[in-house]
Amino acid sequence: MIDLYLNLPVWIQATIKGLATILVIIPIAGACSLAERKVSAWIQGRPGPNRARAWGLGYIPVLGPILQRLGVFHLMADGAKFVFKEDVVPGHVNKFYYYLAPLVALVPALCTIVVVPFGAYWDTATNGMKPIILADLDIGMLAVFAIGSLSVYSLILAGWASNSKYPFLGGVRASAQLISYELSMTLSVLPVFLWVNAPGGQGTLSLFEVVQTQSLPGFLGGIWYVFLMPLSAFIFLVALFAETNRQPFDMPESEADLVGGFHTEYGEFKWSLFFVAEYAHMTIGSGVFVLLFLGGWNPLPWIPLGPLIESLPMWLGGIIGISIFLGKTFFFIFLFMWVRWTLPRFRYDQVMKLGWQKLLPMAIGNLIFYALAIAFIETR
Amino acid sequence: MSFVTVERKPLTLAERTYIPQILSGLKTTFKKMVKPNETLEYPEARPSIPEGYRGVPTLVMDPNGREKCVSCQLCEFVCPPKAIRIKPGEIAADSENAHVEKAPLEFDIDMLRCIYCGLCQEVCPEEAIWLQNVFSLSGYTREEMVNNKQKLYELGGTLPDEHFKWDKKKAAEEAGNGAH
Numbered sequence: 001m002i003d004l005y006l007n008l009p010v011w012i013q014a015t016i017k018g019l020a021t022i023l024v025i026i027p028i029a030g031a032c033s034l035a036e037r038k039v040s041a042w043i044q045g046r047p048g049p050n051r052a053r054a055w056g057l058g059y060i061p062v063l064g065p066i067l068q069r070l071g072v073f074h075l076m077a078d079g080a081k082f083v084f085k086e087d088v089v090p091g092h093v094n095k096f097y098y099y100l101a102p103l104v105a106l107v108p109a110l111c112t113i114v115v116v117p118f119g120a121y122w123d124t125a126t127n128g129m130k131p132i133i134l135a136d137l138d139i140g141m142l143a144v145f146a147i148g149s150l151s152v153y154s155l156i157l158a159g160w161a162s163n164s165k166y167p168f169l170g171g172v173r174a175s176a177q178l179i180s181y182e183l184s185m186t187l188s189v190l191p192v193f194l195w196v197n198a199p200g201g202q203g204t205l206s207l208f209e210v211v212q213t214q215s216l217p218g219f220l221g222g223i224w225y226v227f228l229m230p231l232s233a234f235i236f237l238v239a240l241f242a243e244t245n246r247q248p249f250d251m252p253e254s255e256a257d258l259v260g261g262f263h264t265e266y267g268e269f270k271w272s273l274f275f276v277a278e279y280a281h282m283t284i285g286s287g288v289f290v291l292l293f294l295g296g297w298n299p300l301p302w303i304p305l306g307p308l309i310e311s312l313p314m315w316l317g318g319i320i321g322i323s324i325f326l327g328k329t330f331f332f333i334f335l336f337m338w339v340r341w342t343l344p345r346f347r348y349d350q351v352m353k354l355g356w357q358k359l360l361p362m363a364i365g366n367l368i369f370y371a372l373a374i375a376f377i378e379t380r
Numbered sequence: 381m382s383f384v385t386v387e388r389k390p391l392t393l394a395e396r397t398y399i400p401q402i403l404s405g406l407k408t409t410f411k412k413m414v415k416p417n418e419t420l421e422y423p424e425a426r427p428s429i430p431e432g433y434r435g436v437p438t439l440v441m442d443p444n445g446r447e448k449c450v451s452c453q454l455c456e457f458v459c460p461p462k463a464i465r466i467k468p469g470e471i472a473a474d475s476e477n478a479h480v481e482k483a484p485l486e487f488d489i490d491m492l493r494c495i496y497c498g499l500c501q502e503v504c505p506e507e508a509i510w511l512q513n514v515f516s517l518s519g520y521t522r523e524e525m526v527n528n529k530q531k532l533y534e535l536g537g538t539l540p541d542e543h544f545k546w547d548k549k550k551a552a553e554e555a556g557n558g559a560h
Contacts, residue, residue, distance in 0.1 A: 039413070042412075043409045043412050043413050044412070045415065045417050045418035045419065046417060046418070046419050047417050047419065050421075338406060338409065338410070338413075339402075339406065341409060342402070342405045342408070342409040343402060343405060
C-alpha cells in the first residue's frame with residue numbers, strides 16, 4: 001500500500017495529501033459551527049441543538065442518543081440545507097465579484113494549511129523528528145501571513161459587490177481593522193524568530209523549526225515561548241481575535257448595528273462558505289499560535305515528544321503527535337467561542353484606538369526589548 | 381441634600397488593560413457552562429404547576445362517580461367571551477341520583493373563545509367546573525377545539541369532595557327533614 005503510494009507521480013501524491021488535509025479541515029470548520037452553538041447554549045444554561053436524528057446512526061443504542069444530545073445530526077441537516085437551498089442572487093449586486101467573494105474567502109483560508117505542520121513523527125533514518133506537513137518550506141510563517149491576509153479582500157469584495165450600504169460599511173470596517181491588526185501581529189512574532197534564528201545558524205521561518213527549538217534539552221531549550229515571551233503571545237492572540245473577526249473585534253459583521261455586515265446580501269451556500277472560511281481561519285490561527293508559543297506537539301513544557309515516541313512504531317508516534325497538537329488547537333478554538341459568549345463588542349473607535357495606540361506601540365517595544373535581550377544573550 | 385456626589389476615580393492601569401475584567405467574565409461564563417441547564421426540555425419535561433393554576437376548564441365527578449354539574453347554567457351566563465354552551469337535561473327517575481333532578485345533556489366549551497379567566501369556576505355553586513393544570517392543547521380544525529361533555533369529564537376526572545351536599549340532602553329527606 002505504502003509502496004504503491006510512493007510509486008505514484010509526485011503531483012498525484014501531492015493532490016492526495018492536499019485533498020486529505022482539506023477533507024479534515026472542512027469538517028473541523030463545520031463542526032466548529034456546531035460547537036459554537038453548543039458552547040453558547042451551555043454558557044446560557046440551555047441544552048442547545050439536540051433534536052435532529054438521522055435514520056441510520058440515530059437509532060444505534062447508546063451511541064445514537066449520545067450523538068443526538070450532542071446535536072451531531074443538526075450539523076448534517078444544516079450542511080444539507082445549505083447545499084440544497086435555492087440560490088438567490090439579489091438584483092442589485094455586481095454578480096461577478098458577488099460570486100467571487102466567498103471563493104476568495106475560502107481559498108486563502110485553506111491554502112495556509114500548506115505550510116502549517118500538524119504533527120511530527122520520529123524518523124529512524126535520520127534519528128530525529130520529521131514534520132507531518134504538506135510542504136515544509138523555509139518561508140513558513142511568512143507564507144501564512146502573506147496568504148492569510150488575502151482573506152481581507154473577500155470581505156471588501158463582498159461588502160462592495162453587495163451594492164448596499166450596510167455590507168459596504170462592514171467591508172470598510174473589515175479593511176481598516178484587518179490591516180491595523182496585521183501590523184501588531186507580524187511585529188509580535190518577530191522576537192520568536194529572532195530567538196529561533198540564532199546568529200551563525202541557517203535562517204529559517206519554518207514553523208517546524210520553531211517547535212524544534214522548543215524541544216531542546218536544558219532550561220532555555222525546552223521552555224515554551226509563551227513563558228519566555230508572554231507579551232508576544234498576548235499581542236499575537238489579541239491580533240488573532242481581530243484577524244479572524246471574532247468577538248470582541250466583530251466589526252465587519254457587527255449584526256447589532258450593520259444587520260449582518262459584509263454578508264447581509266448573502267445566503268445559502270455562499271453564506272456558509274464565508275463561515276467555513278472563518279472557522280478554517282480560526283482553526284489554522286489557533287494551530288499557528290500553538291506551534292509558535294505552546295510547543296506544538298510537545299506534551300508539556302521541558303518534556304519534548306521526540307524521546308517519548310522514539311521506541312513506538314512510526315504511525316503510532318505520528319498519531320500521538322497529531323492528537324496532542326489537535327488537542328491544544330481545539331482548546332484555543334474553544335477559547336475563541338468562550339470569549340465570544342463572554343464579551344460584548346468593542347465600539348469601532350475603541351477597536352482602532354486599541355490597535356494603533358496600545359497594541360502597536362506595545363508590539364514595537366516588545367520587539368526592541370527582545371532584540372536587545374537576545375543580542376545580549378547571544379554575544380555573551 | 382437629595383443627592384450624593386459620587387467620586388469618580390480614574391481607572392487603574394489594570395482596569396485600563398481590560399484584562400482582569402475579561403478574566404472575571406470568563407470565570408463567570410465558565411461557571412455557568414458547567415452548571416446544570418436552566419431550561420426545561422419542554423415536551424419531555426413539564427414544569428411543575430402551582431396550586432390554583434388556571435388551566436383548561438374541566439368538569440369533575442365527585443368520589444362516588446356522580447357528575448356534579450346540575451346544569452344551572454350560571455357559568456354559561458357569567459362567561460365573558462361566551463365560550464360555554466349548555467343544553468340542560470333531566471336525570472332519569474330510576475337513577476340513584478334522581479333527587480338531583482338535573483344534569484347537562486350537552487356541555488360545550490369552545491377553547492378558541494375561552495380566556496381562562498376562571499369566572500365559571502368561581503360562580504359554580506356545585507364546584508363542578510374546575511380550571512385544572514392542562515395548559516397546552518391543539519387541534520387541526522375549529523371543531524376539534526370545542527371540548528364536549530365527554531372530553532370535559534375525561535380532562536377533569538374525579539376531585540375530592542368536602543360536602544357531599546346531595547347525599548346529605550337525600551339523607552335528610554329520608555329522615556323526614558326534606559321540606560323547609
